[in-house]
Amino acid sequence: MCYFDQTRWACGYWKWGNFRQQCNKEYRTGETCGLKLVYNTTPVGAVCKICDQITKKNRRVTKMYDDIYRWQREGNRRATIEKTERDIMEINYQISELQNTHHERMVSI
Ligand SMILES: [Zn+2]
Structure with missing residues (x-):
């Protein structure tokens, strides 16, 4: 499980953002284990x-x-x-x- 930023619009639509933090299952630098978790959600005041x-x-x-x-x-x-x-x-x-x-x-x- 690796951590990613997430953007979330007022209507509920969302998308993944920047890669933030590796989990301890993944040791290759710059690689992600494929399971995305939300690190931080940036709310957008408008619809998508x-x-x-x-x-x-x-x-x-x-x-x-x-x-x-x-x-x-x-x-x-x-x-x-x-x-x-x-x-x-x-x-x-x-x-x-x-x-x-x-x-x-x-x-x-
Ligand atoms: Zn929308």
Whole structure:
């Protein structure tokens, strides 16, 4: 068990930081035994990059729905609406991938 710094964001996401201290099972200099333990946690007051991306993508989707609503009232925009609907599906897929990545990190440790 070797000790590492850890960074933890307000949303609960975390990552390993610098290697801090070797345990007594590991005698090779600069090597780690592979089992990581938290030496020190640095809290970050903001949400992580993944949450940032999710928020941005959600905002984009909201804006696209607004556009579609407007185009529907204007008429003659069927092709644009269909393209935007496909874009929304694509972004929603990206959002769920990001949420999965985030969730996996939260349940591991
Ligand atoms: Zn997050």
